[in-house]
Amino acid sequence: MEPFILKAAEWVQCDRHRLRPVLLTQNERLKVQLVCFEPGQQIPLHTPDVDLVLTVLEGHGLVIAGEKEGVVGPGSVVFVPAKVARSIRAHTRLVALAVMSPPAMAADHEEIEAALDQRAA
Numbered sequence: 001m002e003p004f005i006l007k008a009a010e011w012v013q014c015d016r017h018r019l020r021p022v023l024l025t026q027n028e029r030l031k032v033q034l035v036c037f038e039p040g041q042q043i044p045l046h047t048p049d050v051d052l053v054l055t056v057l058e059g060h061g062l063v064i065a066g067e068k069e070g071v072v073g074p075g076s077v078v079f080v081p082a083k084v085a086r087s088i089r090a091h092t093r094l095v096a097l098a099v100m101s102p103p104a105m106a107a108d109h110e111e112i113e114a115a116l117d118q119r120a121a
Contacts, residue, residue, distance in 0.1 A: 001027045008057050012036045012095050019043070021098070031103035037061065037090035045087040050100045052086065054078040059094030063087070 004025065013020045014036035021033040037059070045064060054063070056076040063072050064087040065080040071091075072078060080086045088094075 001025055008034055008095065008097065014038060014093060014095075016041075026103050028102070030099060030101040032097070032099050035096050035098050037088070037094040037096075039090055039092055042089035043087060045085050047083060047085045048104060049082050050102060050104050051082050052078070052080045053099040054080075054088070055097045055099075057095045057097060059090060059092045061088055061090040061092070061094045 011022050012034045013022055016038040019041060021035045024032045024034060056072045056074055058074055060071060060073045063070055063078050065078055066084040
């Protein structure tokens with residue numbers, strides 16, 4: 001894991017058809033990625049075994065974190081502990097930096113993928 005300094009706008013990738021997070025770095029303790037949501041895109045409610053810190057860089061959306069729900073915008077920071085339900089839905093194009101600890105595993109994404117597939121059907 002090497003140190004880095006970057007401008008998020010130069011790395012972020014937006015796709016109106018599918019979320020495409022950009023992995024910035026990962027080791028056995030954490031995972032850091034940029035995520036871009038187009039208006040209406042969302043990550044459905046799910047309950048992974050990872051802590052999440054989400055920092056909104058641009059745009060607005062709705063976040064659910066356990067029993068809390070709120071509108072987020074540039075500068076908003078959200079923390080959700082492991083095993084607490086979470087969801088995010090973009091109102092506008094929303095770009096965020098997501099830090100997860102420990103790194104999410106494939107099993108953590110199965111719940112999300114199943115929910116997204118169900119909506120597409």
